[in-house]
Amino acid sequence: MPVVKDFFIALSNNKFMNESAKKMGPALGAKKVVAGVDIDSTIDTVERLNMRGISCTLDNLGEFVTTRHEALEAQQNIVEIMRRNYNANIDAHVSIKLTQLGINIDKEFAYKNTREILLKAHEYGNTFVNIDAEKYEDLVGITETLDRLKGEFKNVGTVIQAYLYDAMNIMNKYQDVRLRLVKGAYKEGPNVAFQTKEEIDSNYIKLIEHRLLTSNAFTSIATHDHNIINHVKQFVKDHHISNDQFEFQMLYGFRTDYAYELAGEGYNFTMYVPFGEDWFGYFMRRLAERPQNLNLILLDIFNKKNKEKIAVGAGIIGAASLLAIGASKLFKKN
Numbered sequence: 001m002p003v004v005k006d007f008f009i010a011l012s013n014n015k016f017m018n019e020s021a022k023k024m025g026p027a028l029g030a031k032k033v034v035a036g037v038d039i040d041s042t043i044d045t046v047e048r049l050n051m052r053g054i055s056c057t058l059d060n061l062g063e064f065v066t067t068r069h070e071a072l073e074a075q076q077n078i079v080e081i082m083r084r085n086y087n088a089n090i091d092a093h094v095s096i097k098l099t100q101l102g103i104n105i106d107k108e109f110a111y112k113n114t115r116e117i118l119l120k121a122h123e124y125g126n127t128f129v130n131i132d133a134e135k136y137e138d139l140v141g142i143t144e145t146l147d148r149l150k151g152e153f154k155n156v157g158t159v160i161q162a163y164l165y166d167a168m169n170i171m172n173k174y175q176d177v178r179l180r181l182v183k184g185a186y187k188e189g190p191n192v193a194f195q196t197k198e199e200i201d202s203n204y205i206k207l208i209e210h211r212l213l214t215s216n217a218f219t220s221i222a223t224h225d226h227n228i229i230n231h232v233k234q235f236v237k238d239h240h241i242s243n244d245q246f247e248f249q250m251l252y253g254f255r256t257d258y259a260y261e262l263a264g265e266g267y268n269f270t271m272y273v274p275f276g277e278d279w280f281g282y283f284m285r286r287l288a289e290r291p292q293n294l295n296l297i298l299l300d301i302f303n304k305k306n307k308e309k310i311a312v313g314a315g316i317i318g319a320a321s322l323l324a325i326g327a328s329k330l331f332k333k334n
């Protein structure tokens with residue numbers, strides 16, 4: 001339902017809502033998809049997942065970074081979680097967002113912040129650092145930063161969004177770099193991105209197959225889509241591609257039993273684990289991808305006594321339902 005998707009994407013971009021939600025603490029069901037606000041609870045979550053044979057990539061949540069101070073604070077949080085991971089001897093690396101490290105303030109500043117994280121990652125067990133893909137308007141900045149860093153560091157990689165027309169070209173530029181392949185989470189226009197699920201899924205499969213056949217670098221296939229996962233399982237079998245070449249990834253809190261099943265079958269598996277106070281934008285993007293995730297909110301508001309949370313949660317559900325009803329009437333008319 002594109003109207004509902006647009007609604008949640010608009011909420012994810014709303015600075016006022018993000019700030020208010022931060023003060024509220026993870027609510028409306030967000031606790032199910034965010035590991036915790038602090039490092040201790042995040043490390044507990046990683047330990048639990050490690051025991052099931054699942055590695056983790058940790059995302060220090062943070063949207064709307066507009067000052068150098070905020071970017072440096074984010075960088076320090078990321079370095080601190082790497083240090084704590086190393087000391088706790090757990091199987092986890094970090095996923096970072098260059099907007100959080102100041103790319104929209106000053107590219108050189110963001111590059112230096114990212115380089116510092118990579119130097120520390122080297123010091124703390126030479127762990128991998130993934131640069132997440134964000135909005136299309138940030139793509140050039142992200143690839144330029146990666147291009148500067150990948151010569152110096154081997155432990156850095158990024159994400160390819162299958163909804164972009166140019167995804168194959170971007171992916172092929174990074175043959176030797178570890179990559180995560182995803183469908184894409186933001187709202188992009190028809191000038192740059194496929195708009196239908198069929199087109200995106202088809203391009204996603206093309207990318208996965210091409211990458212697994214042509215690159216020796218490690219590939220993460222990040223999806224909750226059982227059709228894609230089944231396709232990959234058959235494809236690697238048919239083409240004798242070793243399990244060491246790739247892994248599956250999912251987001252924390254979604255299809256957990258399925259994640260355990262895949263790890264139990266012997267596939268490498270990494271869970272993307274977000275933590276921190278800035279949960280709202282991340283959570284709204286998850287609702288945009290799959291409006292059924294609203295059930296997380298419903299479960300939470302029926303269990304909560306806090307009136308403010310009930311009001312906000314009910315407001316979001318009400319608005320989304322009205323939009324859905326309005327859109328379906330419109331489609332019927334046409």
Ligand SMILES: Cc1cc2nc3c(=O)[nH]c(=O)nc-3n(C[C@H](O)[C@H](O)[C@H](O)COP(=O)(O)OP(=O)(O)OC[C@H]3O[C@@H](n4cnc5c(N)ncnc54)[C@H](O)[C@@H]3O)c2cc1C
Pocket residue numbers: 131132133134159161182183184185186222223224225226249250251254255271272289290
């Ligand atoms: C680990 C990870 C990292 C990511 N990193 C990025 C990034 O850096 N940049 C970016 O733009 N995007 C990122 N994404 C988000 C990604 O781009 C997609 O928006 C998101 O994964 C939703 O697409 P999907 O492939 O899971 O399948 P969808 O197209 O959302 O779902 C396909 C089908 O799978 C099934 N399904 C999906 N979810 C569930 C569920 N919870 N329960 C039951 N069935 C379900 C349903 O049958 C559904 O129709 C990441 C995703 C993951 C998993």
